[in-house]
Amino acid sequence: MTSQQVHQRKNSMTRYLTLAVCQTGPVQRTASRVETVGRLVHLLERAAAAGAELAVFPEMALTTFFPRWDLDDDSEIEAFYEQAMPGPTTRPLFDAARRLSIGFALGYSEISFEEGRKRRFNTMDLVGPDGGLVGRYRKMHIPGGETPRNGTTTHLERRYFEPGNLGFPVFPFGSVRVGLALCNDRRWPETYRMLCLNGAQVVLLGYNTPAALKEAPSLDHLRMFHNHLPMQAGAYQNTIWIAAAAKAGVEDGQAMLGGSCIIAPTGEIAALAISVDDEVVVHRADLDLITTCQRVNFDFAQYRRPAEYRLIAEQAGPVF
Ligand code: CDV
Numbered sequence: 001m002t003s004q005q006v007h008q009r010k011n012s013m014t015r016y017l018t019l020a021v022c023q024t025g026p027v028q029r030t031a032s033r034v035e036t037v038g039r040l041v042h043l044l045e046r047a048a049a050a051g052a053e054l055a056v057f058p059e060m061a062l063t064t065f066f067p068r069w070d071l072d073d074d075s076e077i078e079a080f081y082e083q084a085m086p087g088p089t090t091r092p093l094f095d096a097a098r099r100l101s102i103g104f105a106l107g108y109s110e111i112s113f114e115e116g117r118k119r120r121f122n123t124m125d126l127v128g129p130d131g132g133l134v135g136r137y138r139k140m141h142i143p144g145g146e147t148p149r150n151g152t153t154t155h156l157e158r159r160y161f162e163p164g165n166l167g168f169p170v171f172p173f174g175s176v177r178v179g180l181a182l183c184n185d186r187r188w189p190e191t192y193r194m195l196c197l198n199g200a201q202v203v204l205l206g207y208n209t210p211a212a213l214k215e216a217p218s219l220d221h222l223r224m225f226h227n228h229l230p231m232q233a234g235a236y237q238n239t240i241w242i243a244a245a246a247k248a249g250v251e252d253g254q255a256m257l258g259g260s261c262i263i264a265p266t267g268e269i270a271a272l273a274i275s276v277d278d279e280v281v282v283h284r285a286d287l288d289l290i291t292t293c294q295r296v297n298f299d300f301a302q303y304r305r306p307a308e309y310r311l312i313a314e315q316a317g318p319v320f
Contacts (some may be wrong), residue, residue: 015287017176017202020052022104023260025277029064032173033089036062040106043280047172049101050282054173055131058109058247059122059183059206060141062090065247066109066233067157068210068254070148077160079313082111085125085133098131099105103173107206109160122161124206135171137180138164141188155210157184168194176201176287179240183207186244187226190312192234196300198235203292205231205244211255226258228269236267239293241285250274256319265293 003306022043027036040057053091060066063080071077097104103126103207110123120273122139142163144155168191170179179200185191186205195203209227212220220228225244235242241264248258260273271283294300 015175016284017054017243018052018282019173019202019242019262020047020050020055020102020245020282021129021245021260021271021273021276021281022047022055022057023246023258023273023275023279023281024061024315025246025247025249025275027062027064027247029066029252033062034204037092039278040093042092042101043278044096044102044104045121046100046228046280047267047282050280051284052280052282053203054172054176054178054202054243055102055104055105055280056204056243056245057104058245059124059208059247060109060247061106061206064106064252065208066174066253067144067160068154068252069267070154078111078259078270081111081120083111085110085123087238094127094131094137095153097129101129103127103129104135105178105204105206107182112131120156120161121164122182124182124204126173126178126180126204128173134150134173135168135169135180137181137182138166139182139185140164140168140191141184143184153261167197169196170198170200173306179203183209187230189234189237190228192240195239196240200210200238200240202243202285203240205242206246207244207257208247211257223257224259227257227307228261228263231261231263232267232269235263235265236293237298239265239290239298241265241287241290243283246273248273248279265289 015217016086066080126134128134133233146159148154177199180197234317246260258276262271264270271281273279
């Protein structure tokens with residue numbers, strides 16, 4: 001067997017999924033949905049041209065990150081939400097997925113009518129390469145408050161969204177199991193562990209993180225570190241690939257962090273965005289690395305002690 005044949009044989013035995021992170025620059029409030037969806041379609045085309053099979057867009061990719069504002073008028077607020085996915089203006093993205101034969105995950109603000117009432121969720125949909133819905137996730141960890149706190153950054157997600165009610169689902173994407181997460185979810189180890197225990201091999205994550213917070217300016221220099229740290233730990237400790245797409249650049253006067261990346265189950269950043277603008281980052285993810293990392297340290301079935309971890313599920317915070 002020639003060395004090329006050995007290489008080809010090794011490749012055919014190794015399973016890969018080519019991932020794309022579609023970071024966006026700012027989406028200003030003045031931008032129309034048609035204009036923004038056009039940008040996303042262009043990013044998807046670039047991802048597909050680079051060989052990607054699955055792409056992820058940021059949290060609330062269709063609009064400005066409006067929870068930075070103290071808004072009361074319902075019609076003004078609901079202009080940021082989607083009542084149908086796909087709807088007339090988002091349909092071109094689904095058509096592009098089918099045309100390009102690429103899947104994607106899209107974060108957006110969702111209005112749904114359930115249990116006899118109108119409900120608002122911070123949502124991410126996973127769409128297959130046929131343009132069909134594969135699965136839906138609704139953000140679990142909703143940060144901020146319902147009213148502004150004096151002198152600190154306004155972050156009113158809890159006014160605009162209720163916590164997710166769909167658990168931490170994992171969906172089949174071809175032969176790969178994919179979980180979804182949104183922004184603040186990435187800071188909580190429970191997110192990754194729940195997705196891992198549900199069988200995820202790849203987690204797609206979208207986020208909107210301000211580059212500075214008035215609560216603690218002394219920590220501003222750590223914003224990027226605190227962005228990557230929990231995702232790298234989450235990937236390593238749960239032996240998963242993570243593809244995380246940020247909103248970046250100055251959006252309606254607020255600088256958004258960026259730092260979109262693809263992280264391996266080793267905890268290493270395999271690919272990283274270098275701009276604070278629309279950018280596509282691609283990496284051919286070696287899925288066999290998952291089992292290698294499991295073999296080295298994380299044979300869960302053998303070593304985990306679930307009976308000893310009951311407090312994690314029963315108690316929210318420390319009791320002194
Ligand atoms: N969109 C978010 O969930 N943002 C939060 C912060 C900044 C409140 C985050 O964890 O990045």
